[in-house]
Amino acid sequence: MAFLEVKNLEITYTIGSGSLKAVDGVSFSLEKGQSLGVVGESGCGKTTIAKGLMQLLPKNGSITGGSIKIDGKEMVGLSREAMRRMRLKEIAMISQSAMNALNPVYTIGDQLVEGIMAHSSLGRKEALRRAVEVFEMVGLEEKRLKSYPHQLSGGMKQRAVIALALTLNPPLIIADEPTTALDVVVQDRILHRILKIQKEINSSMIFITHDISVVSEICEYIMVMYGGKVMEMAKTDDFFRxxxxxxxxxxxxxxxxxxxxxxxxxxxxxxxxxxxxxxxxxxxxxxxxxxxxxxxxxxxxxxxxxxxxxxxxxxxxxxxxxxxxxxxxxxxxxxxxxxxxxxxxxxxxx
Amino acid sequence: MDEKPLIIIENLKKYYPVRKGIRELFNTKKEFVKAVDDISLTISRGEILGLAGESGSGKTTTGEIIVRLQEKTSGEIVLDGHPIDDSSREGRKRFRREVQMIFQDPYETLNPRSTVFETIAEPLKIHGWKDKEKIYRRVWEALEIEELKPPEQYLFSYPHELSGGQRQRVAIARGIVLEPKFLVADEPVSMLDVSIRADILNLLKGLRRDMGLTMLYVSHDLSTIKYICDRIAVMYLGKIVELGPVNKVLSKPMHPYTKVLFSAVPVADPDHVKERIVIDDEVPDQINLPVGCRFIPRCPYVKDQCSSCTHELFEYAPGQFSACIYREENLTVNDDRIIDEP
Known part of the structure; x- marks a missing residue:
């Protein structure tokens, strides 16, 4: 059995008196160390899949069918508390808007240390050491731990968000358009850094983007979605050829x-x-x-x-x-x- | 394109004073962000010029100065023989008719309380069109040009009833309804889905073909610039670093910055072998600029003489200008600048 197994996943949003299936019977699996690019137009359900996997759907959305198994363990139906404990440690998300993912009134270091301590058994000192390590991994200087989000550039903030997501070496990384708001030179550096870390800690990665050329550069597999369904799934090279x-x-x-x-x-x-x-x-x-x-x-x-x-x-x-x-x-x-x-x-x- | 250029920009500058709070009282030396620093350009009739660069390069500021959304600090812009800051009543009106702009976000540029018809008819009314029949016909035409067909389906729609692509078409229709001579398009497709981007790009190309429209296409996306533009100007920290025909610049970039930018663009082709040039990706200090070339702090090819660079453009190949003091073939990677990473 693969590390991540998603079977017939259905995610439904209720809207007014009606409802719509934003994700409708999607199945895929991913081995450890593999990366899958999910592409499609706005509204195809790609971000909903990401939120569904994290079980961070908005209030009007819920998983109405199917199963998500990580390392053989069923995720659908887990209690909120159980799921909360899974996040960051087992499954971590790099979100799209780095600007909004960070709390403006705490230093980046405090936010990292808080995350590490909440999701692991490390004490403050060890947590801080770990924070310095991941900062180095993403290419930020140690002194930046003392910075507040507004003191960082867009690229630095995005790296801080990556650091935050990767602190506990999660075996499953979900990256939702992590570089869309960035300049190409910054994007290039960040993509390759994510890729390097993912290989180093041998995580599986789901990379969500509307830009198929990014998938071509960094993912081994590609899944094309349309209207909540999978249209095509293949090895990236085969797909592009x-x-x-x-x-x-x-x-x-x-x-x-x-x-x-x-x-x-x-x-x-x-x-x-x-x-x-x-x-x-x-x-x-x-x-x-x-x-x-x-x-x-x-x-x-x-x-x-x-x-x-x-x-x-x-x-x-x-x-x-x-x-x-x-x-x-x-x-x-x-x-x-x-x-x-x-x-x-x-x-x-x- | 042998006649006089439609737009001549000479020594354009835009400096923003930096506010330093209380320190201003003690320090009389004023500091500036030089958003656009002494650039000169011409755009021929019917030409589409792409203006590329990353955030903070001054490309958007340049576009906004040309449409007079911002006032320039100094320099000269002449449109079709008339300086754009001609402040006579007639001069202002002519300018508003002849120059139009399309913005990035089609969700924010349309008035949510106006129908498509009202939105497109508004400029006509402002410019003295009175005959209702004529206005209606002109709006209808604009919708047809924009491929919003059948027009009767769209005339009385409100923006919220339209998709992103349709909104952008309405915004362009409003831009062209007065048959302007010059259009500034600032990232017009970056908010749109890939499958509809092509439509908007083809539409802009069609406007040039059918109406002879001249355009400044401002974007950070080199692939769309390559598709739609004739020439490209690459900006870095307020300066033009490279200028030339799109096919030449994007197949054989000459300036180190263009080379870096080009190598960072993701390519949707698994068989393409890429030369990756990795540089420091931090945004440089815009106030304390280095002496000489502004790219010195990040340039992988930097040499000692670079501090003597004045950003003068050299024509190293026919029509292709670079502000680097070295020819492309003489650039060698400076070992100190190699960033060791995949």
Whole structure:
């Protein structure tokens, strides 16, 4: 059994009188020392997965199905207190906004020491020694322990947040867009530092981002999400060399690569599905240029066209044709026209 | 593009005085943050110039000065033969018509209480359009240009009913409805999802193609600059360090800072072998600048002579200028500056 096993995870938010499944039947597993990049557009459920794993969902959200097993131990249904004890020691999160993750009225050192003492049996002195160690790991000087958050630059704050998350060598690290607000030079340093530490302490890492090029650089596996579901999952290198799912093909078209001469970027027309009113069939059907009746009737299961590569599409055998067509703007233009027609019809009937 | 440039920027400076509280009483020496420090640029008609750099480089300040959201400290900006600070009534009005800006956050730039129609029609009304029929037609056209189709679906929507991409289109529609000559776009896609970014970029490209619009595209994202711009100017601490055609600068960067910046951009290609240049990632002191080149404290290629650098731009290759006193082929890594880390 893998170190982290997530099976059919369902996370539901209640909104007004209704509800929506932000994460709908997501399964994946991760061995020790492996890293998985989770990518997708806003609203695809990637951050919800992170919060679900930490069990730090907002009040209106809850895990409504499935299981999360860390090292064989079931996490779903654990008491708040049991879960609190797990955090930082067993599972730690590097959050997106370093600016808000730190308490402005305590020094960074106090916050680190408090975290270490609350989650381990170390005394103050040992905790302080540990704090100095992790500061060194993330490349901050010891004297910064005495600084308040406002005295640090954005990059330093982000490193302090990383230090905070990694103090107890957690076997599972969840990084939610840890570098999105930073400049590229800073981002580059921080990414490689996270990677180095993750390898050193042999943790598993889930790295959540909207930037597929970051995943390409630092994760071994990639999971592409759309509308609360997994569309494609593969080894990162395989995924970037030959993706299968039409959504992945669309994403690659839309992404500028700095080292390549780009003829034209092509976007995916339309917008993500309304999860409060889910259509039967494939989640991507409305924006997919290859959608057929079957896609509207029947939800695709996973096909494994290559060992270790999973794609949630009915037609993995037509991938050559899809790749060829997806590279042309016209293919996606037909989707745009169809969506405009549908809107007009909708307006006429409504 | 052989005619006179649309925009000429000469020796532009923007200094912000630093407040030091009580110490100001005792210390008469004034200190400044030199956000933009003596830059000169021209932008040709129909050209898209990318302005790149990290936080604090002065790129946004430059954009804001051009649209007069900020007043310059000194220097000259001439738009189509008229200085932009022409303060006559007529001059001001012409300027407001000819220069427009698009901002980063489409969630904050639109008035939540105005419909799409009101938002786009407002500039027309301010500039004296009275005929309701004409205004309506012009707004409709702008929506069509922006690919907000069918327009009747959007005319009376409020911002909260629109997605991020649609809002950004409305913001651009408002920007172009008066058919400006010059558009400043400050990070117009950085808040948008990848799948819709391409749409906005293509739209901006289309505006240049169809309306001959000239643009200053301010961004920290070199990949989108490469896609949309003709030329790029890289800024570092208020100075332009490299300037040239996008394809040249981003395939063979000459200035050490551009090289570092370029090497830090993540590449979505597992087969790409990257030369990583690791430097100190701390934001430099913006008040006590080093003597000579401003990149000295972080530059991996630094040599003794660098303190004599005046940031003069040298044309080392046709059209490609670098402010480094060394040619790219003469740069050698300074062993003291190697940061030992993966």
């Amino acid at each position: 030959h993706p299968y799912h039409p959504y992945s093909l669309g994403l690659q078209n839309a992404f500028p690569i700095i080292t390549e001469e780009m003829e034209e970027l092509i976007s995916i027309p339309g917008s993500p599905p309304n999860l409060q009113n889910v259509l039967p069939g494939c989640r991507f059907q409305e924006r997919c240029p290859f959608a057929e009746q079957r896609c509207r009737d029947e939800e695709p299961g996973f096909a494994e066209p290559e060992p270790g590569l999973l794609t949630a599409c009915h037609f993995p055998e037509r991938v050559e044709e899809f790749r060829e067509k997806a590279a042309h703007r016209d293919t996606w233009e037909t989707v745009r026209k169809r969506l405009i027609e549908e809107m007009k019809e909708g307006a006429a009937h409504g």
